[in-house]
Amino acid sequence: MREISLDRLRTLVAIADQGSFIKAAHHLHLAAPTVSLHIAELEERIGAPLLSRKRGHVRPSAIGEVLVARARRLLDEAEQALSDIQRQVQGLExxxxxxxxxxxxxxxxxxxxxxxxxxxxxxxxxxxxxxxxxxxxxxxxxxxxxxxxxxxxxxxxxxxxxPWRRDPVMAFVPADWKSPARITPQWLADQPLILNDASTRLSRQTSEWFAADGHHPVPRIALNYNDAIKSLVAAGYGATLLPHEATAPPPDARIAMRPLRPALWRxxxxxxxxxxxxxxxxxxxxxxxxxxxx
Structure with missing residues (x-):
């Protein structure tokens, strides 16, 4: 089935608004024969006359009025779509x-x-x-x-x-633990641990940090949700290793944050x-x- 182009519908609407083929041609900056061709193609596609001429004035037929109303909505939607896309091209939306x-x-x-x-x-x-x-x-x-x-x-x-950022990985331990000022793999490996699960890059980094000192601790629980891990640390369930961004708020008062020795970076x-x-x-x-x- 042959589609109806928006150009043909725009021509029909212009004739309805101008009341004349000639005026519509001027309005659309088209040659008069082109306007006539557009209407002939539309009428052939529809299978019925779309315009009637009376006393030198052209107006839509009953079928033409229905199509003109639908055409106005289609043309408005097309203009809005182009406007929306243009705003995206410009980076406004x-x-x-x-x-x-x-x-x-x-x-x-x-x-x-x-x-x-x-x-x-x-x-x-x-x-x-x-x-x-x-x-x-x-x-x-x-x-x-x-x-x-x-x-x-x-x-x-x-x-x-x-590369984007480089943030230090810190030890987060319950504040009531007697922890050293700098946390070593040896000390931390002897504590109950809450670590990131094996699907994360941080898990691999912390495993390598422990392994470099000859330790392979098994955590009490492994998660992939840092805030949940910190909540467990605050509850005294264990210690963890997590990155700390300079702009992040300080941890819960029940948590002590300690630097690592050797240092580790995320x-x-x-x-x-x-x-x-x-x-x-x-x-x-x-x-x-x-x-x-x-």
């Missing part, structure tokens, strides 16, 4: 899909989102909790636009992965697809880069 870990979402993204809301209120950021591996896979398949990932990561074809990167970056996505990347130093 848009949707950006972002994946990150719970820790990043809790302590880093709120700052970026606050800046984005002030500078670009028309941009909607949709956030999902993802591991680094999931984030990179979803960026590659096009279901995410921006990802915050642990580093290092292997190169992924079609993706750009750039490195994060920002990932997105290579090539053209939509303006709305670029605005999100820009506010994230403002947080790179903590």
């Amino acid at each position: 848009g949707r950006v899909r972002l994946g990150a870990s719970t820790g990043v979402i809790a302590h880093l993204l709120p700052q970026a989102l606050a800046v984005l809301r002030d500078q670009h209120p028309g941009i909607d950021v949709q956030i999902s909790v993802q591991t680094s591996e999931e984030t990179l896979a979803r960026l590659a398949d096009g279901s995410l636009d921006v990802g915050v990932t642990a580093l290092p990561q292997p190169a992924v074809a079609g993706l750009v992965i750039q 490195q994060l990167g920002i990932a997105h697809r290579a090539g053209y970056v939509e303006p709305s996505t670029q605005h999100v990347l820009d506010v994230l880069w403002e947080l790179r130093l903590g």
Whole structure:
């Protein structure tokens, strides 16, 4: 079935508004034969006359009036759609899909989102909790636009992965424990532990930190939710190793935060697809880069 083009409908509406083929042609900046051709094609497609001429004035037929009313709505919707898309092209509006870990979402993204809301209120950021591996896979398949990932990561074809932040990993221990000023693998391995689960980069980092000193402790529980881990530490259930961002609020008074010896760092990167970056996505990347130093 042959489709009806918006140009033909626009011509019909112009004739209805102007009451004349000639005036409609001038209004649309078209040649008069082109206007006549548009109407002939529409009438052939519909199978009925759409216009009637009386005393030198052209007006829609009964069927034509129905089509003109529908055409006005279609043309308005088309203009609105183009206007909406143009605002996205200009970076005034848009949707950006972002994946990150719970820790990043809790302590880093709120700052970026606050800046984005002030500078670009028309941009909607949709956030999902993802591991680094999931984030990179979803960026590659096009279901995410921006990802915050642990580093290092292997190169992924079609993706750009750039270093973003470097935050210290600290020991979080119950405040009523008699803990040293600096926490060593030997001391911590003898304590009950609450650690990140094996799906996270932090789990691998902490395992390597212990192993370098010859220790392989088994945690009482492994989670992938840092705030829940801190709650358990506050309850005296065990100690943990977690990154601490400079802008994060101080821990619960029931928790003592101690530096590590040797030091351990959590490195994060920002990932997105290579090539053209939509303006709305670029605005999100820009506010994230403002947080790179903590």
